[in-house]
Structure formats: C-alpha cells, structure tokens
Amino acid sequence: MAFDGFRPLDEKIFVEYLKATPSLAAKLGNQFDDLQIKEVGDGNLNFVYIVIAPGGSSVIKQALPYIRCIGESWPMTKERAYFEASTLQEHGRLCPEHVPEVYHFDRTMCLIGMRYLEPPHIILRKGLIAGIEYPLLAEHMSEYMAKTLFYTSLLYLTTTNHKNAVAKYCGNVELCRLTEQVIFSDPYKVSEYNRWTTPYLDADAEAVRGDNILKLEIAELKSKFCERTQSLIHGDLHTGSVMVTAESTQVIDPEFSFYGPAGFDVGAFIGNLILAYFAQDGHSNNGADRKLYKVWILKTITETWNLFYTKFTALWDNHKDGPGEAYLSEIYNNLDLQLLIKKKYMDDLFHDTLGFGAAKMIRRIVGVAHVEDFESIKEASKRADCERKALNFAKTLLKERRQFQNIEKVVSAIELLDTS
Amino acid sequence: MAFDGFRPLDEKIFVEYLKATPSLAAKLGNQFDDLQIKEVGDGNLNFVYIVIAPGGSSVIKQALPYIRCIGESWPMTKERAYFEASTLQEHGRLCPEHVPEVYHFDRTMCLIGMRYLEPPHIILRKGLIAGIEYPLLAEHMSEYMAKTLFYTSLLYLTTTNHKNAVAKYCGNVELCRLTEQVIFSDPYKVSEYNRWTTPYLDADAEAVRGDNILKLEIAELKSKFCERTQSLIHGDLHTGSVMVTAESTQVIDPEFSFYGPAGFDVGAFIGNLILAYFAQDGHSNNGADRKLYKVWILKTITETWNLFYTKFTALWDNHKDGPGEAYLSEIYNNLDLQLLIKKKYMDDLFHDTLGFGAAKMIRRIVGVAHVEDFESIKEASKRADCERKALNFAKTLLKERRQFQNIEKVVSAIELLDTS
Ligand SMILES: Nc1ncnc2c1ncn2[C@@H]1O[C@H](COP(=O)(O)OP(=O)(O)O)[C@@H](O)[C@H]1O
Ligand SMILES: Nc1ncnc2c1ncn2[C@@H]1O[C@H](COP(=O)(O)OP(=O)(O)O)[C@@H](O)[C@H]1O
Ligand SMILES: [Mg+2]
Ligand SMILES: [Mg+2]
Ligand SMILES: [Mg+2]
Ligand SMILES: [Mg+2]
Ligand SMILES: [Mg+2]
Structure with missing residues (x-):
C-alpha cells in the first residue's frame, strides 16, 4: 500500500502505515500482532495516538487541516506538522534531555512519530x-x-x-x-x-x-x-x-x-x-x-x-x-x-x-x-x-x-x- | 546569440544583448545604429551604463560578484540585483512619481534596464x-x-x-x-x-x-x-x-x-x-x-x-x-x-x-x-x-x-x- 497523498489515519490504514515505515516499524520491534493503539489527544488542535507493541512503542501525531476542538469550520493548515517536526528536531538537538526524540516525519501525511513519554509522565x-x-x-x-x-x-x-x-x-x-x-x-x-x-x-x-x-x-x-x-x-x-x-x-x-x-x-x-x-x-x-x-x-x-x-x-x-x-x-x-x-x-x-x-x-x-x-x-x-x-x-x-x-x-x- | 549564463557586459556583447531583449529594444526605438553607450557608475558596487539611441534611451545596471570599488578581493553576491529590481518595482508601484520605471530584469545576467534619468538630473x-x-x-x-x-x-x-x-x-x-x-x-x-x-x-x-x-x-x-x-x-x-x-x-x-x-x-x-x-x-x-x-x-x-x-x-x-x-x-x-x-x-x-x-x-x-x-x-x-x-x-x-x-x-x- 502506498501513502502518496494526505490521508487522515484511521483504524484500517494505521497498521499498514506503521509496517510500511521502516523507522517506526523498527521502534516497534517489527512486531505488529499485539499492537495497542489509543487516541489520547486532549489538546486543541491535533490527533495523538499512543502505539504500544510487545517490542517497543511510539507516539504518532497527525495534523488535520482544521482545528480539532472546533471542527472543520475553523480550517488550519496541516503544514503546521512540518514546523512542529522541525522544531522538535532543532530544539531536541540543542536540549535532548527535555525534548522527545523524533523517530519519523512524513510531510505529506503531516505525521510525526516520536518517543512515547510513558507513565508516570x-x-x-x-x-x-x-x-x-x-x-x-x-x-x-x-x-x-x-x-x-x-x-x-x-x-x-x-x-x-x-x-x-x-x-x-x-x-x-x-x-x-x-x-x-x-x-x-x-x-x-x-x-x-x-x-x-x-x-x-x-x-x-x-x-x-x-x-x-x-x-x-x-x-x-x-x-x-x-x-x-x-x-x-x-x-x-x-x-x-x-x-x-x-x-x-x-x-x-x-x-x-x-x-x-x-x-x-x-x-x-x-x-x-x-x-x-x-x-x-x-x-x-x-x-x-x-x-x-x-x-x-x-x-x-x-x-x-x-x-x-x-x-x-x-x-x-x-x-x-x-x-x-x-x-x-x-x-x-x-x-x-x-x-x-x-x-x-x-x-x-x-x-x-x-x-x-x-x-x-x-x-x-x-x-x-x-x-x-x-x-x-x-x-x-x-x-x-x-x-x-x-x-x-x-x-x-x-x-x-x-x-x-x-x-x-x-x-x-x-x-x-x-x-x- | 543566447545569454543563458551570467556574463559581465562588454562592448562585444552589449549591443547584441540589447537587440536580443525585446523590452529594451523597444525602449530604444529598435534602432541600434547610432547607439551611444557610456559607463557612468560612480557608485561603490556596480556597473551602470547609459544607452542613448536615436529613438530612445535606457540605463543598464549590472551587478558583478564583487564590490566594484574594492575589486574581486571583496566578493559580494550578484543576486543583489534581484532584490534591487524587486524593490524598484515594489516601491515604484507604491510611489511611481519618485522611482524610475524598470523596463527589464534579467536574473541570470543580474541586469536591470530602467528609465534613464536624463540631465539636468x-x-x-x-x-x-x-x-x-x-x-x-x-x-x-x-x-x-x-x-x-x-x-x-x-x-x-x-x-x-x-x-x-x-x-x-x-x-x-x-x-x-x-x-x-x-x-x-x-x-x-x-x-x-x-x-x-x-x-x-x-x-x-x-x-x-x-x-x-x-x-x-x-x-x-x-x-x-x-x-x-x-x-x-x-x-x-x-x-x-x-x-x-x-x-x-x-x-x-x-x-x-x-x-x-x-x-x-x-x-x-x-x-x-x-x-x-x-x-x-x-x-x-x-x-x-x-x-x-x-x-x-x-x-x-x-x-x-x-x-x-x-x-x-x-x-x-x-x-x-x-x-x-x-x-x-x-x-x-x-x-x-x-x-x-x-x-x-x-x-x-x-x-x-x-x-x-x-x-x-x-x-x-x-x-x-x-x-x-x-x-x-x-x-x-x-x-x-x-x-x-x-x-x-x-x-x-x-x-x-x-x-x-x-x-x-x-x-x-x-x-x-x-x-x-
Ligand atoms: N510524546 C508523547 N508521549 C506521551 N503522550 C503524548 C506525547 N505527545 C502528546 N501526548 C499526549 O497527547 C496530548 C496532546 O498532544 P499535543 O502535542 O499537545 O497535541 P495538540 O497539538 O493537539 O495540543 C498531550 O496532552 C499528551 O497527553
Ligand atoms: N536611472 C539612472 N539614470 C541616470 N543615471 C543613473 C541611473 N542610475 C544610476 N545612475 C548613475 O549611476 C551612478 C551609480 O548608480 P547606483 O545605482 O548608485 O550604483 P551603485 O549601486 O554602484 O552605487 C549614479 O550615481 C548615477 O550617477
Ligand atoms: Mg498541546
Ligand atoms: Mg498543539
Ligand atoms: Mg549607489
Ligand atoms: Mg548601490
Ligand atoms: Mg485595519
């Protein structure tokens, strides 16, 4: 399956996306059988998923072209994911102790894979x-x-x-x-x-x-x-x-x-x-x-x-x-x-x-x-x-x-x- | 003759360049026989030529990749011509009374053709x-x-x-x-x-x-x-x-x-x-x-x-x-x-x-x-x-x-x- 255009993640494509993305697959230990995927976005703008596999974990954050807490009536460029990823990387380079590592960025999908800040965070x-x-x-x-x-x-x-x-x-x-x-x-x-x-x-x-x-x-x-x-x-x-x-x-x-x-x-x-x-x-x-x-x-x-x-x-x-x-x-x-x-x-x-x-x-x-x-x-x-x-x-x-x-x-x- | 790379203007190519450039040729009344071309650059950075033809006139300004008054030992991007042309056009749009009209801009040649501000200017x-x-x-x-x-x-x-x-x-x-x-x-x-x-x-x-x-x-x-x-x-x-x-x-x-x-x-x-x-x-x-x-x-x-x-x-x-x-x-x-x-x-x-x-x-x-x-x-x-x-x-x-x-x-x- 190819991801050559923007698509909001859904249950159907989520696992396929992970499998098709080497950097994420590796972080999950290349095991996709007992994946737990949970949407946890309590923020205002985006969708955030925690992905836990037997061999590893990741957070997946995706920007959709509107403001989540308001809905499609307030459009907002999904290009914001590009700037978020850039800054996570740049601030992470300058201060790795306090910024989660970025595993993956897909500009087309407006999707960031990053370290899961596990509980008790x-x-x-x-x-x-x-x-x-x-x-x-x-x-x-x-x-x-x-x-x-x-x-x-x-x-x-x-x-x-x-x-x-x-x-x-x-x-x-x-x-x-x-x-x-x-x-x-x-x-x-x-x-x-x-x-x-x-x-x-x-x-x-x-x-x-x-x-x-x-x-x-x-x-x-x-x-x-x-x-x-x-x-x-x-x-x-x-x-x-x-x-x-x-x-x-x-x-x-x-x-x-x-x-x-x-x-x-x-x-x-x-x-x-x-x-x-x-x-x-x-x-x-x-x-x-x-x-x-x-x-x-x-x-x-x-x-x-x-x-x-x-x-x-x-x-x-x-x-x-x-x-x-x-x-x-x-x-x-x-x-x-x-x-x-x-x-x-x-x-x-x-x-x-x-x-x-x-x-x-x-x-x-x-x-x-x-x-x-x-x-x-x-x-x-x-x-x-x-x-x-x-x-x-x-x-x-x-x-x-x-x-x-x-x-x-x-x-x-x-x-x-x-x-x- | 094609001008597909940067070349400093010289006597040999000057007239050919004018002939090959419709916007400039038109400003000179498409007559190239009795052209007067004079370098007048008294500024610090660039070369400025006044071109007078029987049927019209133009100033030609070209940026070379160094600072003229110092020489090749002080390199300076010739891309400055692009910003000069852009601002002449933008400021000219906002205040045409006090900015000379731009006739032509060639980004490759770093060359601007503009109105000749004739004497007594x-x-x-x-x-x-x-x-x-x-x-x-x-x-x-x-x-x-x-x-x-x-x-x-x-x-x-x-x-x-x-x-x-x-x-x-x-x-x-x-x-x-x-x-x-x-x-x-x-x-x-x-x-x-x-x-x-x-x-x-x-x-x-x-x-x-x-x-x-x-x-x-x-x-x-x-x-x-x-x-x-x-x-x-x-x-x-x-x-x-x-x-x-x-x-x-x-x-x-x-x-x-x-x-x-x-x-x-x-x-x-x-x-x-x-x-x-x-x-x-x-x-x-x-x-x-x-x-x-x-x-x-x-x-x-x-x-x-x-x-x-x-x-x-x-x-x-x-x-x-x-x-x-x-x-x-x-x-x-x-x-x-x-x-x-x-x-x-x-x-x-x-x-x-x-x-x-x-x-x-x-x-x-x-x-x-x-x-x-x-x-x-x-x-x-x-x-x-x-x-x-x-x-x-x-x-x-x-x-x-x-x-x-x-x-x-x-x-x-x-x-x-x-x-x-
Ligand atoms: N790397 C992460 N690890 C664990 N939880 C996260 C991580 N990133 C985001 N979250 C959870 O998702 C929520 C929303 O994430 P956030 O990046 O603030 O999205 P938004 O841009 O929509 O505000 C956060 O409040 C947090 O609970
Ligand atoms: N449009 C013009 N009409 C008449 N003379 C000009 C024109 N533009 C420049 N000149 C003459 O060329 C000189 C240098 O031009 P300028 O644009 O200031 O170059 P520089 O960037 O090298 O300082 C000016 O001082 C002026 O005498
Ligand atoms: Mg937030
Ligand atoms: Mg946010
Ligand atoms: Mg000057
Ligand atoms: Mg100058
Ligand atoms: Mg107002």
Whole structure:
C-alpha cells in the first residue's frame, strides 16, 4: 500500500502505515500482532495516538487541516506538522534531555512519530491541579528555555544562519495568525469566540475591552510578536505542553514555533504557573490544604526566572567568542561594557516575559481557550473569584511590567494581591 | 546569440544583448545604429551604463560578484540585483512619481534596464556640494518614504502578506551583512578598512572605539536592524541614492533593501543632510557664502521629518479600516486611544530615525566609505574641523536621541554645536 497523498489515519490504514515505515516499524520491534493503539489527544488542535507493541512503542501525531476542538469550520493548515517536526528536531538537538526524540516525519501525511513519554509522565498542568510538587521543574525548564532561546538567537548564530532560519519559519504564518487573534486581539474586542465565567466576570471582561492603557500595551507586545525575530521560540509553552515525572521534564507540541520574541516562551510558562497559583484556592477544599503548595509554585516561578537568567547569561559568556554576531568581542571588549549589554538584554527580556506572561493569562480568562486549572473548579462563583484575582494581577503586570526590577518583586505582588 | 549564463557586459556583447531583449529594444526605438553607450557608475558596487539611441534611451545596471570599488578581493553576491529590481518595482508601484520605471530584469545576467534619468538630473549629493537649493526635495522625499514605509508595514499589510515578503527578502542577507559590518561594527573597533582624516581625527576615532555608552547604543540599533521586520526599507537611502532636478526627485539603487526598521531609511536621508550641512563651511570659501544655504538645509531637514510625519499618519488614518493588522479598528476604537498609539509609533520611529541617522554619520567619518561632501574639501585641517563637528553632533544624537522631542530641537542642537 502506498501513502502518496494526505490521508487522515484511521483504524484500517494505521497498521499498514506503521509496517510500511521502516523507522517506526523498527521502534516497534517489527512486531505488529499485539499492537495497542489509543487516541489520547486532549489538546486543541491535533490527533495523538499512543502505539504500544510487545517490542517497543511510539507516539504518532497527525495534523488535520482544521482545528480539532472546533471542527472543520475553523480550517488550519496541516503544514503546521512540518514546523512542529522541525522544531522538535532543532530544539531536541540543542536540549535532548527535555525534548522527545523524533523517530519519523512524513510531510505529506503531516505525521510525526516520536518517543512515547510513558507513565508516570503526565501533563504538567494536571500535576499542578493535583497539587504535586516537581522539585526539578524550574531547573529543567530553565535549562530548556536557556538553551533553545540562546542558541537560536544572534548571540550564537551568524546573521546568515539566522536569516535563513527566519525565512523558513515565516512559512508558519497561519499558526502565528491564530496566536495574534486569540492572544492579542479577541480578548480586547467583542468576539463570538470569547467566553468567561458569566455573569460574575461580565464587568471584568467589559473593563478589559474598555481599557485604553491595556490596549496600548498589548499593541506593543503584538508588534514585537509580529516583527521581532529574536529566537526560534516554541510559541505555545504553557503547562499543557510539558510532560513531567518527578525526575523528567519533556517539552512537546511546538507547532506554533517561529522566530519571535524570546520573552514569549518564558512568559507563557511563567504566566501559566501564575494561573495555576491563583487556581489553587479553588482546589483546596478537597480535604487537602494548598497553602504549602502555593508557596512551592511561587518558589518555582522565582527559580525558573533566576535559573534561566543564570543559564542564559552563562551560555552567553561561554560563547562570547563564538559565531554569534550581535556583540562582537572586539567591540564589546571590556568588563564594564559586557555587564552593560547583558543587563540591557536581560532587562528587556525580563519585561517582555512579564508582558507576554500577562497577555497569556488574560486570554485564558476572557478569551476563547480556557485552562483546566480554572475549568476544573466546578462552583462558578468560586471559579470567578480565582479568575478575577488572576485577571487583576495580569492587568497590573501588563501595564506596569517595566517597574518590576526582579522576579522577587513580581512574586511579592502576587502574594499581596492574593491576600488583600 | 543566447545569454543563458551570467556574463559581465562588454562592448562585444552589449549591443547584441540589447537587440536580443525585446523590452529594451523597444525602449530604444529598435534602432541600434547610432547607439551611444557610456559607463557612468560612480557608485561603490556596480556597473551602470547609459544607452542613448536615436529613438530612445535606457540605463543598464549590472551587478558583478564583487564590490566594484574594492575589486574581486571583496566578493559580494550578484543576486543583489534581484532584490534591487524587486524593490524598484515594489516601491515604484507604491510611489511611481519618485522611482524610475524598470523596463527589464534579467536574473541570470543580474541586469536591470530602467528609465534613464536624463540631465539636468544629477545626484543630490553633488547638488548639495554645489550649493543648489531644491525647493521640492522635502516634499518629494517625505512622500517617497511615507508611501514605501507605510504600505509595506503591518499598518497596511496583513500578517500573511508581510511574513511572505519578509521571507523573500531574508535572501538579501549578504547585503545586510555588509551594512552590519560597515555601519554597526567597523567604526567601533580597530579595522583595516577604517580610515579618517589623519592625524587630525586620530584621537576622535580612538574615542569612538573607547566609548562604552556609544557602543551600548549602537548595539541596540544593530539589534533592531537585524531583528525588526517593520517595513520594506530601501536600505541605502543616502543623498547619493537620490537624483534631482528643480522639479523631479528620483530614488535609485535599493540593492540593500529588506524588511527592517523604517527609521533606518528616514535616518539615512536626514543623517546625510546633516553631513551636507557640516561640510558647507569647507565649501564656502569658493567666493560664494554658504550661510543661506545652510539655513535651507536645516529647513529641509525640519520639513522632511514633519512632512513625513504628516503624510505617514495621514496614510494611517485613511487606511485605518484597511487590510493592516497591527491595530484592528474594533480594538482601537476611540479617538484618545488612536492618538495614543499613533504618538507611540511615531515617537519610536522618530528616535530610531535619529539613532540610525547618527550611526550613518559616524561611519562616514571614521569608517570605510566616506562621502564626497567632506572628501571634496581639499585642505585636510579644514576638512577635519567640519568632520569633527559632524562627528560630535552624531555622538550626542546617538546617545541622547530619546531626549529630543521633535525635529526642531534637533535642528537647534545642530545650530548650537555649529556656532559654539
Ligand atoms: N510524546 C508523547 N508521549 C506521551 N503522550 C503524548 C506525547 N505527545 C502528546 N501526548 C499526549 O497527547 C496530548 C496532546 O498532544 P499535543 O502535542 O499537545 O497535541 P495538540 O497539538 O493537539 O495540543 C498531550 O496532552 C499528551 O497527553
Ligand atoms: N536611472 C539612472 N539614470 C541616470 N543615471 C543613473 C541611473 N542610475 C544610476 N545612475 C548613475 O549611476 C551612478 C551609480 O548608480 P547606483 O545605482 O548608485 O550604483 P551603485 O549601486 O554602484 O552605487 C549614479 O550615481 C548615477 O550617477
Ligand atoms: Mg498541546
Ligand atoms: Mg498543539
Ligand atoms: Mg549607489
Ligand atoms: Mg548601490
Ligand atoms: Mg485595519
């Protein structure tokens, strides 16, 4: 059987496809008799299958030409699989510890075969809802972000390699457009897609749509998102794109990747940790107290940024005579100056992180796609209380991000708002 | 005769090429008997021929795979002709009044046929050296810059069209790299290519290489140049890329074009006017007093920015419900907010203009390529005095550009430095 055109996988062709694909067949130990195939896609866009054979396993992810959770009425290019596979490979090369290995990519079928992240791996968001601490999370995520964002920036790349890569990822514009719409536009206008915990947050959602300063700030971030080709970013680095165990942290699902502002990734991750924090009061009545867990989340936020800062600047130091062309060592040739440029770069990245993090929070409360952290709080009024705190914090963060000098100040502001 | 591979034009093949090329042959009235062909390239990179036939005329520009003024020892992709032709056509579509018509483009031969800008058209820089006033210059150049920079930005383009175009122009990276080197790097380090009026400016050149704050600022501008895809910029918009008569203003030579910061173009033009200003004292002993002419240059600087501002924002107003996706009219839906976003965008563009303008000035005094404005001042000590004033002004402008609130303040600072 030949697979020379695009076909959605179905039960009939699935096994034939595996048999016909040497790289996948090998990973399954070339035994197809007792295959277990299970569709597990709980994400919004694609179909994800776990394939377990007696001799091995694989995950198969296929993009269809529409958005899964909405249906064929919202078309979306299936070429996204190409960018997802490219970035899995590129980020995997830069940080193999935290990215699942790609076994196979079929551009025609928009199909990726990759390592099955076996149990006890679970989606981080679910762990955060369950109140599970991950002692290595900050260490691992900061490592992933530092490596992927540093090595794809002009701090490490020549401008030739950088522009070539920028050009390639311009092809992922449809996915960028989806982000532009759901993060930078819809929450700030009346849109059929927006929803929120009504009636509790009706006035809050309306206030977002009527807030000139907030709109001025979101415009600045959108312009950076559309125009600044800083690094090859994951593009969707929320806590649902991370799978974890106590020892392992794996980043999946970079289909939104392109050359954009580095702070978009760091902000996505930290913003989603802040959402998890504000959701905890909604989970704490199940017998277990979440006080200590909230402290752990805040500690993880602090450590994530601070470790990211340390690792990113260490990579910079280590490669300051490397191929990167942003700051030539013959020009930036004294310690004072090196400290000055580093401070400026990292301050900008920090404020971008806070801005994009805040934007990600806002859209999860008054935009189209919500997060399980809040959705799993069944009582609407309680959910709304949690969401309102998160929303208010995000608004402050977006507007006043340049006033925060370090992550400790951000965490203090979270605590202050939470207890007031 | 077939032209199926690249060949530098020479006398033998020139006429055959014209005959074999219908679009050019037609422009020459299909008469090849009394052809006058003259090489006139006084630029740095390419060969330019004027072809005059009894029945018509054309300019033929060919890129060779090296930098003409240096020779084969500095290779440079001849693919630059493709980007030059593309931008002549695109900018010509957006602003036909101020861009010569392209008659023919041959990608294999790296050859452009375009309208001959007949006498009395001369290169603006030569007019400025000669002390000639061009009453329509600010009007025309502001028109050209407003139209080309507005219509190729996200204020007018969809993000789809913008990213497609960005990708295409990433291919012009070699020319971008040349700019990176000669504008953002070489002047700030020891480089075999740098030169200056020695010994007079030895200490000044050294001061540039030792100035941490200047280097911090140039780094910020370089990062914008490399990473910000704001508009399709000309990329080399100095006064040697403009041909003028009293009534006509024509922009040529966009081979450095790519999607970059809009302020790079406006700054190049204004920075070169400021250079022309500071060179005047070196020309004024030829009998003619240049006092009034200096006033005219300052007036032209002021008008160029102010008219650019007016025209650019008028285009924005006229197209605010157009295809542009930076600021959706459903979000930016009240006058206060529209004023806020416009002020922010234009303030940023103004400060970019001043920064890039200053960078362009500095490199013309202590970098590889100098300008005839100063080079034509034969007496070295006098030239150095003019250059030092320009250099000092540029340093102030680069470091303190954010303190200037409008172009009038910039012009006052020029006058103050000039008379002190
Ligand atoms: N490599 C993998 N190993 C195990 N489970 C995976 C793997 N990749 C995806 N999954 C599961 O499939 C779900 C959806 O995958 P994801 O890549 O996020 O798809 P989508 O793009 O639709 O969001 C994840 O939440 C996770 O539960
Ligand atoms: N269309 C034209 N009409 C008349 N003269 C032209 C035209 N184009 C170029 N020239 C002349 O040729 C010179 C070099 O052209 P230019 O395009 O600036 O080449 P380069 O890329 O080498 O700088 C110009 O300074 C001008 O004198
Ligand atoms: Mg997902
Ligand atoms: Mg996804
Ligand atoms: Mg030229
Ligand atoms: Mg040129
Ligand atoms: Mg519009």
